[in-house]
Structures are given as structure tokens and as C-alpha cells.
Amino acid sequence: xxxxxxxxxxxxxxxxxxxxxxxxxxxxxxxxxxxxxxxxxxxxxxxxxxxxxxxxxxxxxxxxxxxxxxxxxxxxxxxxxxxxxxxxxxxxxx
Numbered sequence: 001x002x003x004x005x006x007x008x009x010x011x012x013x014x015x016x017x018x019x020x021x022x023x024x025x026x027x028x029x030x031x032x033x034x035x036x037x038x039x040x041x042x043x044x045x046x047x048x049x050x051x052x053x054x055x056x057x058x059x060x061x062x063x064x065x066x067x068x069x070x071x072x073x074x075x076x077x078x079x080x081x082x083x084x085x086x087x088x089x090x091x092x093x094x
Contacts, residue, residue, distance in 0.1 A: 012072065019075035024062055026079055030055045030086060042092040047085060054082055 033039050034048050034055075043051075058078050061067050067075070 015072040016070070016075065019072050019079065020062060020067065023058060023075055023079045026082060027055045027059050027062075030082060033086065039089060043089040047089065051082070051085060054085075058082065 030051055034043075034051050040048060061078070
């Protein structure tokens with residue numbers, strides 16, 4: 001029983017760590033993307049500003065105790081929120 005509990009805990013830690021890495025990587029991608037002229041041409045200034053603010057906010061959040069204790073789903077929600085905005089703009093860019 002204890003072994004199963006440890007395995008579940010380890011799986012959850014791994015999922016959380018992978019989600020944090022994915023979010024951090026995407027923050028850097030978005031930070032570069034908002035500076036891209038082609039991206040700026042298909043995205044409103046308000047969306048660009050919103051993405052910049054979101055990237056800064058999420059980057060700061062990643063290094064808080066809240067983020068360290070956050071469940072995988074909360075971290076993934078932040079990634080998905082940012083990804084939805086970028087995905088729409090990238091679709092228009094193509």
C-alpha cells in the first residue's frame with residue numbers, strides 16, 4: 001500500500017515538473033513571438049500587450065511557493081490559456 005502511494009506521489013511530481021517546464025518554455029516562446037513583426041501584423045496591439053503581461057505574470061508565478069505546490073491541472077490551465085491566444089494568431093499568420 002505504501003509503495004503504491006509513493007508511486008502515485010512520484011507520478012504526480014513528474015507530471016507537475018513536466019507541466020512547469022512546458023509552461024516555462026512556452027513563456028520564452030511567447031516572449032520572442034510578440035517581438036516578431038509578422039506576428040504583430042496579425043495580432044492586435046491589445047493582444048500583444050496582453051500576451052506580454054501574461055508571460056511576465058506567469059514567469060513570476062513559476063518561482064513562487066504557490067507554483068511549487070500547484071497541481072498539474074493549474075499549471076496546465078495557465079499554459080492552455082496562453083496557447084489558445086497564440087494559436088488563433090498563428091492561424092491568421094499562415
